[in-house]
Amino acid sequence: MDRKLESLIGRLQEASSRADLQDAVCLLRDHYGVDHVVYHSVNQSEEPYAALTYGPDWVERYIEKDYARIDPVVQGCYQRFQPVDWKQLDWSSRAARSFLGEAISAGVGNQGLSVPIRGPNGQFAMFTVSARAGDDSWHRFTAGHLGDLLLIAHYMNQKALEFGNAPERVPGRQLSPREVDALSLLANGHSRGQASETLGISEHTLRVYIEAARLKLGAQNTTHAVALALSHGLIIL
Amino acid sequence: MDRKLESLIGRLQEASSRADLQDAVCLLRDHYGVDHVVYHSVNQSEEPYAALTYGPDWVERYIEKDYARIDPVVQGCYQRFQPVDWKQLDWSSRAARSFLGEAISAGVGNQGLSVPIRGPNGQFAMFTVSARAGDDSWHRFTAGHLGDLLLIAHYMNQKALEFGNAPERVPGRQLSPREVDALSLLANGHSRGQASETLGISEHTLRVYIEAARLKLGAQNTTHAVALALSHGLIIL
DNA sequence: ACGGCCCTCGCCATTTCTGGGGAGGGAATT
DNA sequence: AATTCCCTCCCCAGAAATGGCGAGGGCCGT
Numbered sequence A, B: 001m002d003r004k005l006e007s008l009i010g011r012l013q014e015a016s017s018r019a020d021l022q023d024a025v026c027l028l029r030d031h032y033g034v035d036h037v038v039y040h041s042v043n044q045s046e047e048p049y050a051a052l053t054y055g056p057d058w059v060e061r062y063i064e065k066d067y068a069r070i071d072p073v074v075q076g077c078y079q080r081f082q083p084v085d086w087k088q089l090d091w092s093s094r095a096a097r098s099f100l101g102e103a104i105s106a107g108v109g110n111q112g113l114s115v116p117i118r119g120p121n122g123q124f125a126m127f128t129v130s131a132r133a134g135d136d137s138w139h140r141f142t143a144g145h146l147g148d149l150l151l152i153a154h155y156m157n158q159k160a161l162e163f164g165n166a167p168e169r170v171p172g173r174q175l176s177p178r179e180v181d182a183l184s185l186l187a188n189g190h191s192r193g194q195a196s197e198t199l200g201i202s203e204h205t206l207r208v209y210i211e212a213a214r215l216k217l218g219a220q221n222t223t224h225a226v227a228l229a230l231s232h233g234l235i236i237l
Numbered sequence C: 001a002c003g004g005c006c007c008t009c010g011c012c013a014t015t016t017c018t019g020g021g022g023a024g025g026g027a028a029t030t
Numbered sequence D: 001a002a003t004t005c006c007c008t009c010c011c012c013a014g015a016a017a018t019g020g021c022g023a024g025g026g027c028c029g030t
Helices: A002-014 A018-032 A056-064 A072-079 A094-105 A135-163 A177-187 A192-199 A203-217 A222-231 B002-014 B018-032 B056-064 B072-079 B094-105 B135-163 B177-187 B192-199 B203-217 B222-231
Strands: A036-042 A049-052 A111-118 A124-131 B036-042 B049-052 B111-118 B124-131
Touching (some): A002 A135, A018 A049, A018 A135, A049 A135, A111 A135, A124 A135, A177 A192, A177 A222, A177 B222, A192 A203, A203 A222, A222 B177, B002 B018, B018 B049, B018 B124, B018 B135, B111 B135, B177 B192, B177 B203, B177 B222
Antiparallel strands (some): A036 A049, A111 A124, B036 B049
16 A cells, blocks of 8 residues: 555656656546546646546536636635545535536536645645545545645645746845835835835835835736735745 | 654644644654754744744744844745755855854754745745754655655644634635736736726726725735735735 | 945836725625 | 625826936945
C-alpha cells in the first residue's frame, strides 16, 4: 500500500509534460477505485489548467454555464484550508441543488472529497476525487487515504506549476519597506491622508511610495497595485 | 517508521491547545534528531503565532531587528510552493550573510528545510526543521523525510488555524455575481470607466455594485473592498 | 568612489472616485 | 403572495487620487 503510494508519487515526480499529468489522474482513479480524479488549477493571468477524468460534455457545460460561480465545492475550497467532503457543504440553495442533480446525471459521483491547494502569487488549485458510494464506505475511504491524497495533491500541483509557464521566481525586485508600509495601509482601508499621518510622513512622500510600488508591480493604479501585492504575498492584510 | 509518523500526526490531531503544539515541535525535534523545529504562522489581522524550539534570545532578537524583512528563508518561502532547502537560497547580500552568521552563533543549525504553507484569507505559515550537519547527511535526511514533513506541516497548520480565533467560515452573505465581476475587474487594474465598458453597463451601475460590495464587506473604500475580497478568496486576480 | 536605490519634501492641473438623491423590472426565497 | 435582494439607469457636487516636474541626503554593493 505504502509502496504503491511511493510509486505513484514517483511517477508524478518523473512527469515531464501535461500529458503525463493526464495519465496520472487516470492511474490514480484506477488505483483508488474511484469514479473520477480531477486536478484543476487557477493561476493568475494564465489560462486555467485541468487534468481530469470527467467526460468532455460535462466539462464544456460547466464552463459554458460558469458553474464555478455557484458550485459549493469551489466556494468551499476557496474559504477553507482542510480538504472538503462534499457532504459537509451547503447545498440548500436552489441553484446548488439543480447543479448537483445535473452533475450526478453527468456521471460525477454523489460523493466527493476536494483538497484546496494554494501557491505563491495567488495560485489556487483543487484536487478532487469523486465516486458513487454510500456514506459509510465513502467515509472509510476518505479517512483511510487522506494523507495520501494530500501528498498527491501537493506533487500534482508542483508539477502543474512547473509545466505552466509560471516563473519559478517572481520577476522584478521586491518592494522597499516603506512601499510595503504604504500598500499595507491602503489595503487596510486607509486613505492616503490617513496613511501618511499614520506613518508620520507627508502625503506627497506616501504618494512617491505608492507610485514606485505601482511601477515595480506593473500596476495600472493603486487598487491594482494593492491587489497584485496581496496576491504576490508581498503584503498581508 | 511509518507507524511512528502516524502516531505523531495522531498526536497533532488530538492537540487541543497551543501548548500542545509547543509540545509537538519538541517531540518532532527529538524524533527526527534535528536541532530545531519551528512552526510560524502569519494570519491576517491577527497576532503572528509560532511554536518553536529556538531559545528566547534568538527569537527576541529576530523580532526586534525585524529580521523577517531580510531573512532569505522567509523571502524564499513567500515566493515558492515547494519546500526550500536553505542552501538553495541567495545568501550573497551583505545583510543576509551577517544575518546567517548571527543565526548560527545563536544555535540555529547551518542546514535547514522550510516548507511554505498557505491558507485561505492570505494566511501564510512556514514549517522548518534545522540542524547542524554536513551537506551529504542533510540531503539524505531531507530526501528521506520530505513527505513526512509535508504532512506534518499541513496538520500543524490546520491545528494552528483552529486555535487562532480565525473564523472557519467567513461572516456575512457573499457577493452577488455582478459585484464579483466589478471587484474582479477593478482588482485587475481597470478603472471604473473601463470596467463598466467591459461589462457593457453604465458606469453608474458599476458604482452601485462597488458600493454594495463595499458595504457588505465593511470596507472603507474601493481599494479596501478589493483587498478584503481578495484575501477572503471571493475574487481571484 | 561611483552609480543605484531608498527616504523625504513641495507645487499644479486634470482625472477619477465618492456620497447623496431617486426609480423601475425581475428573480428568488419565504 | 409578499418581501427581499439583484440588476439596471440617471444627475450633481465635493473629495480624493493621479501624473508630471524638481530636489536633497543617506545607505549599499561593485
